[in-house]
Amino acid sequence: MWPLRTVLGAGVLALGLAAGFAAAQDAEFRIVIKDHKFVPAEVTVPAGKKIKLVVENQDATAEEFESYELNREKVVPAKGQITVFVGPLAPGRYPFFGDFHMDTARGVLIAK
Amino acid sequence: MLAIAILVFREVLEAALVVTVVFAATRGVPGRGRWIGGGIAAGVLGAVTVAMSAGLIADAAQGMGQELFNALVLFAAVVMIAWHAIWMATHGRTLTLQMKELGSAVLVGRRPLTALLIVVALAVLREGSEVVLFLFAQVAGGSEWWDIAGGIALGVSGGCATGLALYFGLLRIPIRHFFTATNWLLLLLAAGMASQAARFLVQADLLPSLGPRLWDTSMLLSDRSLLGQTLHALIGYDARPAGIQVLFYVVTGALIAIGMRRWGRTRRRSHGAH
Numbered sequence: 451m452w453p454l455r456t457v458l459g460a461g462v463l464a465l466g467l468a469a470g471f472a473a474a475q476d477a478e479f480r481i482v483i484k485d486h487k488f489v490p491a492e493v494t495v496p497a498g499k500k501i502k503l504v505v506e507n508q509d510a511t512a513e514e515f516e517s518y519e520l521n522r523e524k525v526v527p528a529k530g531q532i533t534v535f536v537g538p539l540a541p542g543r544y545p546f547f548g549d550f551h552m553d554t555a556r557g558v559l560i561a562k
Numbered sequence: 563m564l565a566i567a568i569l570v571f572r573e574v575l576e577a578a579l580v581v582t583v584v585f586a587a588t589r590g591v592p593g594r595g596r597w598i599g600g601g602i603a604a605g606v607l608g609a610v611t612v613a614m615s616a617g618l619i620a621d622a623a624q625g626m627g628q629e630l631f632n633a634l635v636l637f638a639a640v641v642m643i644a645w646h647a648i649w650m651a652t653h654g655r656t657l658t659l660q661m662k663e664l665g666s667a668v669l670v671g672r673r674p675l676t677a678l679l680i681v682v683a684l685a686v687l688r689e690g691s692e693v694v695l696f697l698f699a700q701v702a703g704g705s706e707w708w709d710i711a712g713g714i715a716l717g718v719s720g721g722c723a724t725g726l727a728l729y730f731g732l733l734r735i736p737i738r739h740f741f742t743a744t745n746w747l748l749l750l751l752a753a754g755m756a757s758q759a760a761r762f763l764v765q766a767d768l769l770p771s772l773g774p775r776l777w778d779t780s781m782l783l784s785d786r787s788l789l790g791q792t793l794h795a796l797i798g799y800d801a802r803p804a805g806i807q808v809l810f811y812v813v814t815g816a817l818i819a820i821g822m823r824r825w826g827r828t829r830r831r832s833h834g835a836h
């Protein structure tokens with residue numbers, strides 16, 4: 451039976467850690483979606499820190515903010531805004547795109 | 563049309579693979595087609611409802627409604643799969659015997675199909691709502707109707723064809739190993755879903771990442787490739803998982819495996835005593 455208790459213990463520990471982490475304040479960066487493009491298309495953020503990304507959609511249609519490199523995806527409703535937490539990132543380039551308009555909606559997060 | 567087809571295909575593929583595993587796991591159950599069909603229909607209705615409420619969901623829970631909703635849907639599916647897999651571990655032996663005696667996949671008694679119907683409905687709901695939102699955007703963006711219709715047709719048939727290919731592949735497994743195999747597939751499916759749920763909770767900053775990128779195997783197998791996406795849907799492959807995703811994956815898999823062994827053994831022992 452001990453493995454069950456161990457894994458449950460790990461779960462409880464993880465949840466406890468979560469409560470502590472959620473309280474922290476994180477640097478905030480804004481990106482706007484306009485005419486199915488990201489503005490700015492290049493965002494420089496500090497490496498090694500958790501980042502709060504706010505994506506505002508000024509278009510009349512929904513978009514999906516997605517990035518394989520950041521391992522994130524989130525729908526941004528029409529005329530709405532969303533928040534996505536990423537990192538702490540290693541220095542480098544992290545492309546992201548709008549899944550619903552992949553030909554135009556492209557951008558990159560640069561961690562320095 | 564191709565861009566539409568590709569997005570539709572990606573989403574349909576994920577749902578189709580889940581449906582395929584469920585379809586295989588319910589082999590031999592009379593009327594399973596109706597149950598699974600019902601699950602798909604409920605999922606499509608749910609997808610449209612979710613897409614229509616996208617704004618509401620996004621604004622809920624201080625802007626973290628989407629993550630909570632997705633995590634909840636995934637965890638619900640995990641619980642349903644776990645229940646079924648453990649049930650099968652206790653009854654699978656008898657089932658296999660009956661199927662061997664009867665020589666084919668015919669009536670082998672009742673099985674709890676409700677759990678798997680819910681799994682199918684939730685998978686279709688999750689992937690379908692993205693397709694519906696995307697199609698709304700296409701219509702509003704002035705795409706021609708034949709482009710949209712053609713894209714849907716191509717994408718849906720491509721996704722379903724991949725699911726069917728997997729199904730016929732699974733049918734080649736000898737019957738004495740069949741339910742063991744589908745049970746392991748269900749276990750990995752559930753573990754993968756738990757890992758995805760954890761990722762949503764990290765994205766919402768409700769769970770610590772325990773290392774935002776534990777490893778990176780995207781050079782070996784990209785998440786964008788067909789194989790990468792197939793394995794993502796089936797066994798939760800993630801080229802760049804966060805530490806907590808791996809923890810959720812392992813814990814979920816271990817709990818289900820323990821459940822299957824524990825109840826599987828009890829059942830066998832009580833059988834011997836009779």
